[in-house]
Amino acid sequence: MEDAAVKALRRAVIYLPPDVKEALRKAYMEEDNEAAKAQLKAILDNVELAEKLGKPICQDTGLVIFYVKVGYKFPGLSIIEEALVNATRRATKEVPLRPNTVNPFTGKNPGDNTGRFVPYIHWKLVDGDSLEFTVVPKGGGSEAVAMLQMPPPGRGVTGVKEAVIDAVLKAGAKPCPPTIVGVGVGGGADIATTLAKKAACLRKLGTRNPDPYLAKLEKELYKAINELGIGAMGMGGKHTVLGVHIEYAHRHPATYPVAIVFQCWAARRASAIVKSDGSYSVYQ
Structure with missing residues (x-):
């Protein structure tokens, strides 16, 4: 053991998982903002060098x-x-x-x-x-901007969307984007945060929540966040996030916890x- x-x-600390490397390569190929593209190239070069040298x-x-x-x-x-x-x-x-x-x-x-x-x-x-x-x-950099919000239950899914966009805007370039955004909804404060971290850190990029409604919401938030233009390392461009992953638990009628946990590009x-x-x- x-x-x-x-x-x-x-x-874990030396080799990025294949799904993360592929997502970064895809972001680099799609990026047309020169400053952001340079950041993505530096990230990919860093990944290659870490593997070659056996260093974190x-x-x-x-x-x-x-x-x-x-x-x-x-x-x-x-x-x-x-x-x-x-x-x-x-x-x-x-x-x-x-x-x-x-x-x-x-x-x-x-x-x-x-x-x-x-x-x-x-x-x-x-x-x-x-x-x-x-x-x-x-x-620590991506963890430092994690957020728990309690929108009024009456806001429903609109409150979830607003909480996620608000968290991304407040985080800006601090979590070393492009990031993976994990969203935990429902349960209590502790449950929502646990779900958000699992969503950000454990689920492979390129996968969707098996619930069709949540899969659609993930795509919608992915598009909306990338349209904010924060971009790689805050330099603008198309890729603020590599993925948005949502998990949920049933909630108390009086509460609507929404937790947002960021995972930096070094996932x-x-x-x-x-x-x-x-x-x-x-x-x-």
């Missing part, structure tokens, strides 16, 4: 988040958390990763990317005897499957 997590972290794509190697699905018959169930924490410490030294965990009250940094509730682990118990996880190194994720015999594979 620990070795699988170290290798997944290494892969970005100096901000993020706050480490694990999304875990584990079979209730998996023999190592009781030591998963310990293994993931140890893997984070090892990866910090071996990759290396920038130490990014800071106590919010004392300012102390332990220097190994661990701390209270960090790495953060989302758990899902499933049938079976294997472990599957995805690790997301979430950068890093890698996954691993660990079998009951200890063998594993890492993939993107």
Whole structure:
């Protein structure tokens, strides 16, 4: 488990997933704003150089988040958390990763990317005897502009659209666009934000919500955001976002939470499957 997590972290911070690279190449080919096109070329050159040198794509190697699905018959169930924490410490030294965990009250940094509730682990118990996880190194620049809004329930979908556009306009160039915008709607404040982060960080670019209505809304917001003209790294042009992903939960009648989470162009994720015999594979 620990070795699988170290290798997944290494892969995540050095290699962009194929869907993200393809989206960036497509944006570059379509862009006709010279300043924005130059930014996209610099991004693609950076991605290629990181792979060639085996170095992290970005100096901000993020706050480490694990999304875990584990079979209730998996023999190592009781030591998963310990293994993931140890893997984070090892990866910090071996990759290396920038130490990014800071106590919010004392300012102390332990220097190994661990701390209270960090790495953060989302758990899902499933049938079976294997472990599957995805690790997301979430950068601070895009996280800093995340937003939770509570439009009046009577505004309905119009309130959702307004909240998303407002968040993108306020974020501007801060989250290093072109970004992936994750939108979580409904539930409570915590549920909406969790859904928004999953939508931004886990879903592959080029996919749509299976609900036809939400798929249409994703396309509509994608078009509307790109028409704002913020563009790559705020330089204008056609591509402010690479994708808009929406997830939802049923809500309380008195509330209508809308959470917006941004993922920068360096949309890093890698996954691993660990079998009951200890063998594993890492993939993107």
